Amino acid sequence: MNFELSEEQQMLKDSARGFLEKECTESVVRESEDSDSGYSPELWKKAAELGWLGIAYPEKYGGSGMDILDMAILYEEMGRALFPSPHLSTVVLGGLTILDAGSEEQKNSILPRISKGEMLLSLAVTEPEAIWNGKGWLPEGVTMPVVAQGDDYILSGTKLFVHDAHSADYLIVAAATGKENKITLFLVEAHSPGITYTILRTSAGDKRQSEIIFDDVKVPGKNIIGRLHDGWAPLEKILKIGAVLLSAQLVGSAEKAMELAIDHAKTRIQFDMPIGIHNWVQEYCIMAFADVQGTRNLVYEAAWMLGKDIPCDLEVAMAKARANEACIDAHWQAHQVLAGIGFCTQDGLLPLHTKRGKVYQLYLGDTDHHMEKIAQQLEKWPDLEKPHGKPLGIFDVPEDLQEPNWDVWKNQIEVRGKLW
Amino acid sequence: MEFGFTEEQETLRKELYDFYARELPEDVTDVPAVSKELQDFWMDLQKKAGRKGYLTPGWSKETGGLGLGHMEAGVANEVEGYWGIRWPNGVGLQVCGPGLHLFGTEEQKKNFLPEISSGEKIWYECFTEPEAGTDEANQQTRAKKQGDKWIINGQKIYITGGYKPDLLLVEARTADTVPKHKGLTLFCFSAETPGVTVAALPCMGGYLANIFYFDDVMVGDEAVIGQINQGFYHVMETFEFERSNTYGAARARRDLHEMVQFCRETKKNGEPLIKNPEIRKALAKMAVDIEVLRLATWRTAWRFGERDRLGPLDFDLTGLFARLNGIAHSVVRLNILGVYGQLRRGSKYAKLSGDVERDWQYTRSMHYAGTLEAVKIVLAGRVLGLPRIPAKLNKTIMEALQEKK
Numbered sequence: 016m017n018f019e020l021s022e023e024q025q026m027l028k029d030s031a032r033g034f035l036e037k038e039c040t041e042s043v044v045r046e047s048e049d050s051d052s053g054y055s056p057e058l059w060k061k062a063a064e065l066g067w068l069g070i071a072y073p074e075k076y077g078g079s080g081m082d083i084l085d086m087a088i089l090y091e092e093m094g095r096a097l098f099p100s101p102h103l104s105t106v107v108l109g110g111l112t113i114l115d116a117g118s119e120e121q122k123n124s125i126l127p128r129i130s131k132g133e134m135l136l137s138l139a140v141t142e143p144e145a146i147w148n149g150k151g152w153l154p155e156g157v158t159m160p161v162v163a164q165g166d167d168y169i170l171s172g173t174k175l176f177v178h179d180a181h182s183a184d185y186l187i188v189a190a191a192t193g194k195e196n197k198i199t200l201f202l203v204e205a206h207s208p209g210i211t212y213t214i215l216r217t218s219a220g221d222k223r224q225s226e227i228i229f230d231d232v233k234v235p236g237k238n239i240i241g242r243l244h245d246g247w248a249p250l251e252k253i254l255k256i257g258a259v260l261l262s263a264q265l266v267g268s269a270e271k272a273m274e275l276a277i278d279h280a281k282t283r284i285q286f287d288m289p290i291g292i293h294n295w296v297q298e299y300c301i302m303a304f305a306d307v308q309g310t311r312n313l314v315y316e317a318a319w320m321l322g323k324d325i326p327c328d329l330e331v332a333m334a335k336a337r338a339n340e341a342c343i344d345a346h347w348q349a350h351q352v353l354a355g356i357g358f359c360t361q362d363g364l365l366p367l368h369t370k371r372g373k374v375y376q377l378y379l380g381d382t383d384h385h386m387e388k389i390a391q392q393l394e395k396w397p398d399l400e401k402p403h404g405k406p407l408g409i410f411d412v413p414e415d416l417q418e419p420n421w422d423v424w425k426n427q428i429e430v431r432g433k434l435w
Numbered sequence: 436m437e438f439g440f441t442e443e444q445e446t447l448r449k450e451l452y453d454f455y456a457r458e459l460p461e462d463v464t465d466v467p468a469v470s471k472e473l474q475d476f477w478m479d480l481q482k483k484a485g486r487k488g489y490l491t492p493g494w495s496k497e498t499g500g501l502g503l504g505h506m507e508a509g510v511a512n513e514v515e516g517y518w519g520i521r522w523p524n525g526v527g528l529q530v531c532g533p534g535l536h537l538f539g540t541e542e543q544k545k546n547f548l549p550e551i552s553s554g555e556k557i558w559y560e561c562f563t564e565p566e567a568g569t570d571e572a573n574q575q576t577r578a579k580k581q582g583d584k585w586i587i588n589g590q591k592i593y594i595t596g597g598y599k600p601d602l603l604l605v606e607a608r609t610a611d612t613v614p615k616h617k618g619l620t621l622f623c624f625s626a627e628t629p630g631v632t633v634a635a636l637p638c639m640g641g642y643l644a645n646i647f648y649f650d651d652v653m654v655g656d657e658a659v660i661g662q663i664n665q666g667f668y669h670v671m672e673t674f675e676f677e678r679s680n681t682y683g684a685a686r687a688r689r690d691l692h693e694m695v696q697f698c699r700e701t702k703k704n705g706e707p708l709i710k711n712p713e714i715r716k717a718l719a720k721m722a723v724d725i726e727v728l729r730l731a732t733w734r735t736a737w738r739f740g741e742r743d744r745l746g747p748l749d750f751d752l753t754g755l756f757a758r759l760n761g762i763a764h765s766v767v768r769l770n771i772l773g774v775y776g777q778l779r780r781g782s783k784y785a786k787l788s789g790d791v792e793r794d795w796q797y798t799r800s801m802h803y804a805g806t807l808e809a810v811k812i813v814l815a816g817r818v819l820g821l822p823r824i825p826a827k828l829n830k831t832i833m834e835a836l837q838e839k840k
Binding site for chain 1: 439692696736741818821822824
């Protein structure tokens with residue numbers, strides 16, 4: 016057990032903090048909210064120069080080969096700064112899927128271009144019915160039909176809540192290709208004939224999520240990622256990584272909100288004293304602090320395990336479930352402290368954090384989804400050695416001895432008096 | 436960062452786990468030591484574990500430990516938590532012993548430490564008083580120097596107990612003219628010193644606390660622990676050891692495991708309890724809370740072990756999470772059992788040996804080593820730097836209130 020960042024990790028954290036504080040200001044965040052692409056191309060270019068876009072890829076694909084834990088540290092900073100970018104969609108959900116399951120040709124043609132900031136990807140999994148049934152991120156929720164036509168495949172159907180789709184160059188689409196929830200991942204050129212995008216109006220207020228309708232979209236057979244019918248394994252893996260990084264982003268965002276609250280509590284004067292002198296205000300700050308610090312450990316643990324390839328279904332689900340609830344709770348606590356100032360949307364960071372936090376919370380598995388995953392893991396716990404419930408022998412305390420037996424040692428020390 | 440344990444730590448964990456699995460009877464559970472048989476059983480086990488150095492793996496071999504580090508002590512603590520072991524000398528092992536390490540004289544260390552690590556002796560800490568609860572520095576017990584002797588008079592309350600203690604670690608006022616936290620000193624003396632009397636204070640869940648009275652208890656200079664008038668600071672420092680206590684999360688994890696197994700095996704309306712959506716969610720929520728506590732404790736333990744390099748502990752959330760979890764989980768577990776939840780150990784229909792009911796009673800108290808509010812006050816002031824009402828102003832307010840009366 017060691018909770019200290021390595022020198023490199025500390026450097027990454029510090030440089031990310033410095034860069035984002037300088038470049039990713041509140042006005043940049045607000046401008047990208049209004050822009051049609053939903054992100055800032057200039058910042059994206061600078062991120063490429065910093066090596067953030069190839070961070071997780073091997074050097075031969077133009078990357079720097081860092082692991083999931085390093086990325087979690089970066090994501091925390093990106094969440095803190097509300098970095099408006101398709102990083103998760105492109106670099107992680109898209110790029111890492113290709114790195115994991117794609118052909119050498121796919122890797123060579125895509126990963127270096129992602130690293131240079133020349134290509135954007137988007138992952139399309141969830142469908143309207145399945146989301147409503149709570150199966151959005153499960154293989155049985157992928158029902159989009161596929162028809163084979165010679166060497167090609169024809170996709171038809173609707174994908175919903177797809178992030179960063181309309182600005183992407185390629186979509187990775189999960190579709191049902193066989194019985195028993197067999198799914199396949201297709202690399203689809205984003206501007207293929209038959210694809211229409213409709214931007215969703217969400218609480219974040221930006222243009223990042225879409226509905227995609229596929230109307231007989233033709234995909235060449237060589238664009239299958241991995242093998243036919245074998246899409247779930249790489250998809251499941253990448254969804255875990257994405258959920259943990261999204262959790263890190265939530266932690267960063269919640270920490271910023273907490274700092275806004277503490278700062279306000281110290282400086283806002285009412286009744287001739289800082290409001291932070293009141294216990295109720297302190298309570299909000301403390302609980303936000305506990306939300307952030309408690310969740311961070313869980314996120315780092317899950318990221319560490321993912322990076323080391325240790326089985327961690329339970330830990331990942333715990334990290335996202337806790338981040339979903341605690342970080343949103345920290346936003347809420349901050350609203351209680353900031354009151355009116357936190358409610359105005361014209362300026363101030365808190366409303367931006369709150370609204371984006373909601374989006375992060377609902378993406379890649381909401382709380383119910385991950386709580387169910389946790390419960391499934393608990394069901395698999397082995398039976399206990401020496402379980403309770405067999406009252407025998409000396410531990411079977413008779414009813415009349417439920418109260419302490421004072422006689423045991425009253426003769427050994429002078430007893431002042433019994434209280435019963 | 437590293438979230439795993441070293442091979443040596445895992446070996447130690449296995450060794451301890453197997454030892455206790457062998458030694459503990461089939462129905463082991465955290466029952467208060469209310470009968471002679473139970474007291475003898477725990478004392479015997481304490482001595483057995485002590486002889487192997489298992490009670491104090493972090494202490495040097497000369498003092499009866501295994502010469503391992505702070506983290507290894509945490510691992511041992513986790514195993515004890517898993518098996519629900521409450522050592523008769525828990526206080527001595529967790530507070531008094533580490534305290535003696537820090538500011539005992541060489542002679543005191545030589546005299547007392549081996550007796551603690553071997554499990555032979557039981558120590559009680561006598562800090563809390565009727566007027567000195569959260570306000571720890573407000574001690575009224577006095578120690579006056581007469582010749583070369585100290586005469587101690589006063590009363591201590593809520594002293595964790597249930598066994599016959601051998602030694603008492605007592606905080607008493609030795610100076611009146613200085614600010615109240617600068618006039619306290621620690622004393623250690625036999626519980627059988629003339630003038631020591633005791634009364635019982637039964638608590639919820641069948642636990643036993645004590646009231647100690649000191650009437651002209653006479654002790655020599657050798658009884659002074661640490662520096663004179665520095666007692667308050669010594670106490671605060673020893674409490675730091677208690678904070679990196681990995682016991683709680685391991686214990687809670689075991690309790691959850693019991694509950695999961697129960698919910699798998701027990702059917703309601705023809706379906707296992709664990710298939711009920713609400714119960715699934717409740718169990719999952721507890722699992723998350725426990726993991727949060729576990730990692731927070733390990734962070735504190737690690738950070739505390741590195742304090743020479745990184746400076747004093749920056750923050751500690753163990754107390755907060757432990758209290759919040761304890762309060763919430765006992766109710767959730769009891770609710771899962773429904774009407775059966777009220778049945779105590781020994782009742783014919785009691786589920787899980789009545790442990791859940793006992794825990795529920797016991798967790799009505801979450802105040803040991805500071806109430807939930809005290810924990811929050813420390814976090815708000817020392818960690819987050821939020822403003823607090825100055826002591827002078829407090830005094831003025833009190834005076835104004837009294838005048839109004």
